[in-house]
Amino acid sequence: xxxxxLGPGAVGSLWATKFQLAGHHVxxxxxxxxxxxSLQLDDAPLTTYSNQSISSLQEADLILITVKAWQVExxxxxxxxxxxxxxxxxxxxxxxxxxxxxxxxxxxxxxVIATTTHxxxxxxxxxxxxxxxxxxxxxxxxxxxxxxEFLQDVMNHALPSVNWNPNIHSALWTKLAINCAxxxxxxIHQCKNGDLAAEQYSSLLEAITHELVEVMNKEAIVTDxxxxxxxxxxxxxxxxxxxxxxxxxxxxxxRTEIDFITGYLLQxxxxxxxxxxxxxxxxxxxxxxxxxxxxx
Ligand code: PAF
Numbered sequence: 001x002x003x004x005x006l007g008p009g010a011v012g013s014l015w016a017t018k019f020q021l022a023g024h025h026v027x028x029x030x031x032x033x034x035x036x037x038s039l040q041l042d043d044a045p046l047t048t049y050s051n052q053s054i055s056s057l058q059e060a061d062l063i064l065i066t067v068k069a070w071q072v073e074x075x076x077x078x079x080x081x082x083x084x085x086x087x088x089x090x091x092x093x094x095x096x097x098x099x100x101x102x103x104x105x106x107x108x109x110x111x112v113i114a115t116t117t118h119x120x121x122x123x124x125x126x127x128x129x130x131x132x133x134x135x136x137x138x139x140x141x142x143x144x145x146x147x148x149e150f151l152q153d154v155m156n157h158a159l160p161s162v163n164w165n166p167n168i169h170s171a172l173w174t175k176l177a178i179n180c181a182x183x184x185x186x187x188i189h190q191c192k193n194g195d196l197a198a199e200q201y202s203s204l205l206e207a208i209t210h211e212l213v214e215v216m217n218k219e220a221i222v223t224d225x226x227x228x229x230x231x232x233x234x235x236x237x238x239x240x241x242x243x244x245x246x247x248x249x250x251x252x253x254x255r256t257e258i259d260f261i262t263g264y265l266l267q268x269x270x271x272x273x274x275x276x277x278x279x280x281x282x283x284x285x286x287x288x289x290x291x292x293x294x295x296x
Contacts, residue, residue: 001019001024001061002056002060003024003025003061003063004026004029004060004062005027005029005064006063007030007067007075008029008030008066009067010121011092012028013039013041014118014128014130014159015064015158016039016049017040017128021041021044026049027049027050027053027056028049028050029052033051035051035052035053036049037049037051037126039128041130046126054082058082058083062088062151063088063090064092064114065091066092066093068093069093069094069095069096069259069260070255070259072093072098072102077105080105080106085108088112088148088151089102089106089110090112090138091111091113092113092114092116093260094179094257095261095264096176097264099113099141110144110147111140111141111145112140112145112148113138114137114138115172115175116135116136117135118135118136119132119133119134132239135161137162137171138152138155138164138168139164139171140168146166151164169221170221173219173221174231176261177209177216178231178235179244179246180262180282181205182236183257183258183261184261184262184286185201185204185282186246187244187246187256187289188285190250190251192247193235193239194240196236197236197237205229205232205233206225208278209228211265211274211275211278212265212279213225214269214276216228218268218274219268246258250289262279262286263283265279
C-alpha cells in the first residue's frame with residue numbers, strides 16, 4: 001500500500017519503519033520542509049523517506065495521523081485539497097474529540113480510529129526505539145471506515161498484534177478513562193506511573209474512577225467501578241517505570257492533551273448533567289500549569 005504518516009514523532013516513526021519493513025511504500029509528512037527524512041528503527045538500517053510530497057499525499061491509500069490531538073486540525077487543514085476521496089484516513093492519538101471534526105471536512109473518505117499501547121521513544125531526529133511491546137485496536141468511525149476491516153491484516157503483518165474492534169468507541173472510552181486517571185496526576189506530581197499505586201493516591205483515584213464510570217455508563221459504555229479500577233491499576237503497574245506522556249509534556253513545558261482527555265470527559269459530563277468535581281480540579285490544575293508558562 002501507499003502509506004503516508006502525518007506526524008512522524010515517536011509513534012508515527014515506529015509505524016513508518018514497521019510498514020516499510022513489511023514491504024509498503026511509506027512517505028512522511030513532518031513539520032520540516034526537507035524533501036527527505038531518514039529513520040532508523042532500533043538496530044535496523046537507516047531508511048530514507050520522501051517528506052511533504054504532494055504526489056505521495058495524492059496517491060496515498062492510507063493516511064495515518066499520529067500528531068497529538070490538539071495538532072490534528074492545523075496539521076490536516078492545509079492538506080485537505082490534495083486528499084483523494086478514496087484515501088483511508090486513520091487517527092491514532094491519546095484523547096477523543098478529533099474524529100467528528102475530521103469527518104466534517106472529509107465526509108466522503110473512510111475514517112478509521114486506532115488506539116495503541118506500544119511504547120516508542122525518539123532519542124534523536126532519526127532514531128526511533130520500540131520501548132514497549134503493546135497492541136493496537138482499530139475500528140471504523142463512519143460507514144465507509146467500518147468497511148476497512150482488511151486493515152487488521154495489513155497492520156498485524158507490520159506491527160502485531162492488531163485487532164479490528166467494531167465497537168472502537170468503547171475501547172477509546174476505556175483508554176480515555178485510563179488517561180484521565182494517570183496522566184493529570186503524574187503530570188501535577190511529576191511522578192512515574194507506578195507511584196500512583198501508593199496509599200496517598202488511593203482514595204483520589206477511586207473518586208476519579210467513580211466519576212468516570214458514571215459518565216461512561218451514560219455514554220452507553222458498559223463498565224462498573226471494580227472493572228474500571230482494576231484496568232487502571234493494571235496499567236499503573238504494567239507501566240510503573242514509565243513517565244506518562246502528560247508528565248513529559250509538563251516537564252518540557254509543552255502544551256498537553258488535557259483538553260482532549262479530561263476536557264472531553266468534562267464536556268460529556270456536562271451534557272449528562274453529572275458532577276465530576278475531582279476530574280474538574282485536575283483539569284483546572286493542568287490549565288493553570290499551562291497558563292503559567294505563557295505568563296513567564
Ligand atoms: O499517555 C500515556 O503515557 C499512556 O497512554 C499511558 C497508558 C498513560 C502510559 O503511560
